Amino acid sequence: MLLEPIVPxxxxxxxxxxxxxxxxxxxxxxPTRHVALGLVTCDxxxxxxxxxxxxxxxxxxxxxxxxxxxxxxxxxxGRLSGEILGVIAAAEPQAIEDGLAALVACLAxxxxxxxxxGQRGITMFPHVIGALGAYLSRAAGLPAGEPMxxxxxxxxxxxxxxxxxxxxxxVRAVKLVPxxxxxxxxxxxxxxxxxxDLASCEAAATAFAAAVVDVAARPRTR
Amino acid sequence: MSGTRALIAALRERLGAxxxxxxxxxxxxxxxxxxxxxxxxxxxxxxxxxxxxxTTALLAIGHVGTRYATDVVLQFQAELAVAHEAVAAExxxxxxxxxxxxPLSSRVASHREFxxxxxxxxxxxxDSLQRLRDQAERSPDVQIILADGLSATACVDSxxxxxxxxxxACQQRGLSVGTPVCARFARVWLEDEIGHxxxxxxxxxxxxxxxxxxxxxxxxxxxxxxxxIGKTDGDRNMMSNIHERGTPPPQAxxxxxxxxxAxxxQGTSGVGLDLARVAGEVERGYRPPQVRQRLVEP
Numbered sequence: 001m002l003l004e005p006i007v008p009x010x011x012x013x014x015x016x017x018x019x020x021x022x023x024x025x026x027x028x029x030x031p032t033r034h035v036a037l038g039l040v041t042c043d044x045x046x047x048x049x050x051x052x053x054x055x056x057x058x059x060x061x062x063x064x065x066x067x068x069x070x071x072x073x074x075x076x077x078g079r080l081s082g083e084i085l086g087v088i089a090a091a092e093p094q095a096i097e098d099g100l101a102a103l104v105a106c107l108a109x110x111x112x113x114x115x116x117x118g119q120r121g122i123t124m125f126p127h128v129i130g131a132l133g134a135y136l137s138r139a140a141g142l143p144a145g146e147p148m149x150x151x152x153x154x155x156x157x158x159x160x161x162x163x164x165x166x167x168x169x170x171v172r173a174v175k176l177v178p179x180x181x182x183x184x185x186x187x188x189x190x191x192x193x194x195x196x197d198l199a200s201c202e203a204a205a206t207a208f209a210a211a212v213v214d215v216a217a218r219p220r221t222r
Numbered sequence: 223m224s225g226t227r228a229l230i231a232a233l234r235e236r237l238g239a240x241x242x243x244x245x246x247x248x249x250x251x252x253x254x255x256x257x258x259x260x261x262x263x264x265x266x267x268x269x270x271x272x273x274x275x276x277t278t279a280l281l282a283i284g285h286v287g288t289r290y291a292t293d294v295v296l297q298f299q300a301e302l303a304v305a306h307e308a309v310a311a312e313x314x315x316x317x318x319x320x321x322x323x324x325p326l327s328s329r330v331a332s333h334r335e336f337x338x339x340x341x342x343x344x345x346x347x348x349d350s351l352q353r354l355r356d357q358a359e360r361s362p363d364v365q366i367i368l369a370d371g372l373s374a375t376a377c378v379d380s381x382x383x384x385x386x387x388x389x390x391a392c393q394q395r396g397l398s399v400g401t402p403v404c405a406r407f408a409r410v411w412l413e414d415e416i417g418h419x420x421x422x423x424x425x426x427x428x429x430x431x432x433x434x435x436x437x438x439x440x441x442x443x444x445x446x447x448x449x450x451i452g453k454t455d456g457d458r459n460m461m462s463n464i465h466e467r468g469t470p471p472p473q474a475x476x477x478x479x480x481x482x483x484a485x486x487x488q489g490t491s492g493v494g495l496d497l498a499r500v501a502g503e504v505e506r507g508y509r510p511p512q513v514r515q516r517l518v519e520p
Contacts, residue, residue: 001241003234005227109249110223114230130224202225206233213237 002118002213008044008107012080013100015039017093027087028064034089037064038096040103043073045084045183046125046152049136050111051103052086056133058102060095061088063135072183083183114209116157117216124161125152126209128201140174140189147198148174149190149205155179157215158186161208165190168207169200223249260287278436278514293518300517301436308430308438309337311374313406321382323368323404324357326350326416330407343409346416354403358420362400364392364482365422365449369408373430376439376465384428384441384464384471391479397486410444410458417449424482424491425449431462436515440465443478447491457492459485467515469506477504 065087274281318325417425480503
């Protein structure tokens with residue numbers, strides 16, 4: 001069904017209340033500040049990146065590790081692997097619980113891919129983050145609390161969509177990642193030229209989604 | 223939650239999609255955890271409450287839920303701060319000379335080194351040793367040494383008064399007293415070298431004692447007969463808790479003088495000293511229970 005939300009599936013969700021320091025170091029945590037870990041795999045990498053960022057807004061957690069797996073969840077290494085492993089770290093297990101609760105709620109009700117051709121043959125992620133958390137704001141080099149459009153689609157659709165999004169509103173590209181990425185999608189992070197301009201981010205995301213649907217319906221033009 | 227779902231639903235409407243969109247999954251209602259209010263509870267009288275009147279130890283302090291009451295924690299932190307401050311304090315430069323003491327110093331160069339190297343605090347610096355040889359009176363019966371020890375606060379506040387009272391008490395017993403000296407960054411065993419250099423029969427070092435909770439003003443006195451390097455703690459007699467809430471300085475001076483006189487009479491100190499023979503003078507009688515000083519209002 002066209003533009004239907006495809007709700008991500010949490011494939012595994014585990015806690016380590018007191019992780020070994022060697023493990024903490026290997027996964028990018030700081031053994032002097034972090035004790036507990038929360039680990040999650042999901043079948044949608046970009047939805048989980050957004051959900052991890054959401055967790056930093058609700059609990060004293062740091063996203064220490066988040067990596068997409070090659071070729072995406074259709075080619076996963078196991079039925080629990082999906083296409084991403086995300087790790088949050090905190091000084092105490094309760095913060096991990098609070099962070100995971102926010103993360104799971106975000107995956108269930110907010111961040112998701114959408115069906116772009118009515119058959120799930122083409123999917124896209126035209127997500128607008130109202131206020132960036134600690135994780136994505138650092139990755140994007142933007143102040144926390146800024147709005148940002150997080151746009152993902154397959155190579156051709158994304159390229160046409162990025163162009164449409166950048167022209168549709170007064171936004172600028174924070175980051176443009178041409179294909180291939182680990183999952184062979186392309187990705188763009190856009191934010192308003194004026195700080196805090198959520199409406200422009202939403203207009204850009206809508207234009208992106210419309211362009212992707214258009215490419216899916218008309219792959220060739222003269 | 224972002225508005226992305228609504229945005230895409232509106233786009234879907236605009237594009238005229240034929241099939242109806244699936245209903246939104248409602249957000250779950252998460253009940254807030256019940257708020258629990260704990261009322262401070264004092265321990266019922268079980269014997270320890272009575273005991274608490276006789277000590278400054280933390281007895282019968284009650285609890286709030288599974289924790290200490292706030293005023294108990296604040297009082298503890300305030301008392302710990304008093305102790306920290308006393309340890310961190312230093313005797314001001316020139317203070318010893320201004321108060322009529324011959325200023326000496328151990329081999330320690332800095333306060334941090336003083337805390338880390340007790341061995342250096344037990345020996346005189348070369349220039350101090352020379353000053354002691356040049357200026358100190360020789361062969362007194364009792365050599366009184368004031369020192370900072372682990373609480374310069376106590377040394378500066380009540381040290382001069384105790385030393386003066388002790389000197390007066392010794393002279394009253396017919397004992398000669400050497401030049402008053404004040405040693406900086408000093409440990410107890412420094413009295414061995416100083417006492418030996420001046421040829422004293424008995425050396426007494428009065429120094430700020432390791433602060434406990436809320437007691438940064440306590441002095442201790444250590445006495446040794448025939449001081450010389452190599453004396454052990456078994457050769458010493460000591461008196462601690464010399465402050466207003468413990469043994470007041472005037473009373474302490476009398477007892478210390480009695481101890482010094484007994485050492486000279488018996489020719490020994492420490493475990494060899496027969497305290498039974500001076501029991502009447504140095505034994506402590508009944509002392510009223512100490513009152514805990516409130517640093518925080520409950």
